[in-house]
Amino acid sequence: MIKAILFDMDGTLLDTEGIWNKAWTAVEEKYGFMFDPKIKDSFIGMPKQKMLEIKDSIIPSHLDYDEIQKFRVEFFHEYTSSHPIEIKQGAFECLNFLKSKGIKAIVCTSTYKERAIPWLKDAGLYDYFDDIVTGDIVKVGKPNPEIYEITLKKNHLHADECLAVEDTTVGVLAATGADLKTFYIKDILDISNEAYAKIYKQLDNLGEIIKEIGGQENE
Template identity: 30%
Template sequence: MIKAIIFDMDGLMLDTENIALDSWNKAGKDFGYDISRELMIQAIGTTVKDTKKLLIKNMGKEFPFEKVREITMKHTKEYIEVNGVPVKKGLVEFLKYCRTENIPMAVATSTSRIYATELLEKASIIEYFNTIVCGDEVEKGKPEPDIFILASKFLDVEPEECIILEDSEKGILAAARANMIPIWIPDIITDSTIANNNAKYICKSLIEAKDLLKKLNDVI
C-alpha cells in the first residue's frame, strides 16, 4: 500500500543538472582545471562530501574544492537570478494531485539544506512538502539508503509503503536498498543497467509518473 511519496530534487523536479554541469566547468576554468561534463555526471545524486572525494581523486590533492565549489554556486545563482528555477514539465500538476489525494510528500536531496531550501522556495513548491531531508544531514549519501529511511521516519510511514521518484542511478539504488518502491524518471543519464535492474517502474516524465500513480491508487 502506498502511503507516501519521496521526491529527489535536482534532475527530478528541478531541471538544474545541466546548469550545474556547466557551472562546474566554468568554475574549473577559472582555476585552471578542466572539469569535464563526463566527470561531473559521476557526481549526480551524490553529497557535497562525495563530490569532493571524486574531484580530488581526479584533479589531485591540491585541487581547491571549496573555492571552486563557491564559484560554481555563484555561476549557478547568477543563471537562476536571470532565468529563474526551471521546473520539470508536469511537476506542479503531480504535486497538486498528491495534495488532493492527501498523500504525504517529502524531498530527499543530496544537495545541502541551505541551497535546497533556497531552490525550492524560488521554484514556489516548498509548501507542498511535509518534510525535507538533505545531503548534509545524513552520514552516508546515496547510493546508501540513509536519506530515504530518515525521510520515511519523518513521514511516519514504513519504507515499503513509500514511492521514491528519482532520476539518478545512485538514487534508484538507494531506494531499492531502503526496501522502497523506486520509480526511475531519466534525466541526464538515460541508459543505465543499474537503474533498469533496481527500478520497480520506469517513466519518461512526471506526467507519466502521475498517470502511473493514479493506476496504482485505483488498485489500492
C-alpha cells in the same frame, strides 16, 4: 495503499543538473584544466560527502578545492539570477493530485538545507511538501539508502506504503536500497544497467505518476 511519494529534487523536481554542468565547465575554463568526461558525468547526483572523499583525485594538487567550490556556487547563483531554475514537466499537476488524495509528498535530496529550501520556495513548490529531508542530516550520501531510511522513520512510514522518484544512478540505488519501489525519470544521463534493473517503472515525466497512483487505487 500508497501513503507517500518521496521525491529527489535536483533533476527530478527542479532542472538544476544542467546548470551545475555549466558551472563545472566554467571551473575548467577559469582554472585551466579539463575533467575526464566520464568523471564530469559522475558528478551528476553526487552528494557533497562523496565529493569531499574524491576531491584530491579530481582536482589538481596546486589548486584549492574550497576556492573552486566557492567559484562554482557563485557561478550557479549568478546564472540563475538571470535564468530562473525551471520546474520539471508535470510537477504541479502531480503535487496537486497528491494533495487532493491526501497522499504525502516528501523531498529526499542530497542538496543541503541552505540551498534546497530557497530553491523550492522560489519555484513555488515548497508548500506542497509535508517534509523536506536534506543531505546535511546524513552521514553517508546517496547511493547509500540512509536518507530514505531516515525519512521513512521520521514520518512513521513503511517502505511498502511509499514510492520514490529519482533521475540518477546513485538516487535509484539509494531508494531501492531502502526497499522502495522507485520510478525513474531520465534527466541528462541514462542510469547504469545495475540501477535500471532495480527500478519499478520508467516514466517520461512527473505527470504520469497520476495515472500510476490512480491505477493502484483501483487494484
